[in-house]
Amino acid sequence: MSGLPQSGTSAKRPKITAPAVVALKRKGEPITVVTAYDYPTARLADEAGVEILLVGDSVGTVVLGYDSTLPVTMADMLHHTKAVSRARTSALVVGDMPFMSYQASVEQAVMNAGRLVQEGGADAVKLEGGARVRDAAKRIVEAGIPVMGHLGLTPQSVLAFGGYKVQARGEADQEQLLADAKALEAAGCFALVLEGIPAKLGAHVSRELQIPTIGIGAGVQCDGQVLVTHDLLGLFYGHQPKFVRRYAELGDATRDAFTRYVADVKARRFPSDAESY
Numbered sequence: 001m002s003g004l005p006q007s008g009t010s011a012k013r014p015k016i017t018a019p020a021v022v023a024l025k026r027k028g029e030p031i032t033v034v035t036a037y038d039y040p041t042a043r044l045a046d047e048a049g050v051e052i053l054l055v056g057d058s059v060g061t062v063v064l065g066y067d068s069t070l071p072v073t074m075a076d077m078l079h080h081t082k083a084v085s086r087a088r089t090s091a092l093v094v095g096d097m098p099f100m101s102y103q104a105s106v107e108q109a110v111m112n113a114g115r116l117v118q119e120g121g122a123d124a125v126k127l128e129g130g131a132r133v134r135d136a137a138k139r140i141v142e143a144g145i146p147v148m149g150h151l152g153l154t155p156q157s158v159l160a161f162g163g164y165k166v167q168a169r170g171e172a173d174q175e176q177l178l179a180d181a182k183a184l185e186a187a188g189c190f191a192l193v194l195e196g197i198p199a200k201l202g203a204h205v206s207r208e209l210q211i212p213t214i215g216i217g218a219g220v221q222c223d224g225q226v227l228v229t230h231d232l233l234g235l236f237y238g239h240q241p242k243f244v245r246r247y248a249e250l251g252d253a254t255r256d257a258f259t260r261y262v263a264d265v266k267a268r269r270f271p272s273d274a275e276s277y
């Protein structure tokens with residue numbers, strides 16, 4: 001047992017499956033997704049009622065200190081996916097496929113997706129890209145693994161994009177993005193992340209698809225929303241895109257707690273008699 005109190009609703013929730021996520025779109029109920037990389041945070045998000053815990057390769061930037069997601073490996077993703085899987089009681093755990101774990105061949109893509117499920121305990125996997133990853137997505141789905149797609153500002157393509165810029169502003173790019181979304185739906189993806197695109201396009205793609213869209217910087221009309229947990233909790237001090245809403249300032253609270261601890265130890269105020277044997 002973790003010692004974390006069971007305070008939220010998730011203890012009573014049924015297990016959320018990929019088809020259950022699709023059903024939420026049919027019911028018109030917005031889908032909640034946050035990233036999670038460790039046991040306690042995953043546990044708290046699940047208890048709070050979050051439907052999908054995404055073990056994002058953003059772990060590279062917000063936890064491991066890299067300046068992009070490109071250095072993140074399968075070993076990193078397995079390590080963090082295992083921790084999150086051990087914590088979940090109800091939420092769907094999606095393991096992100098890191099850079100170069102699915103680009104070289106469809107066979108490698110299927111094997112690495114299988115590892116995230118078999119070793120990591122994920123319920124589904126996510127990969128970035130449109131029609132160019134369609135075959136990989138299709139074969140992973142055929143292997144019995146639910147796949148989430150990811151279009152728009154896909155961080156693993158940062159070198160090709162020349163930076164983190166809003167994507168698909170022009171008409172041709174918007175048509176291409178819609179075609180990519182339809183290709184991923186046809187390949188069997190159960191959901192699609194739309195990142196860093198105009199809100200109107202997010203709304204249009206969401207209307208055109210049967211599967212849910214999960215927006216991050218893609219407007220309120222997407223079928224669900226995802227935020228990186230370290231942004232949401234105020235634990236990340238790097239660049240904050242304008243779509244980030246900080247629901248807490250845990251970074252400030254954490255620094256303050258460490259500062260007071262240092263002061264107490266230096267002044268021999270900690271431990272007190274009551275905290276001693």
Ligand code: KIV
Nearest residue numbers: 035056057058193226
């Ligand atoms: O890695 C990640 O956290 C993601 C989300 C931003 C969608 O891919």
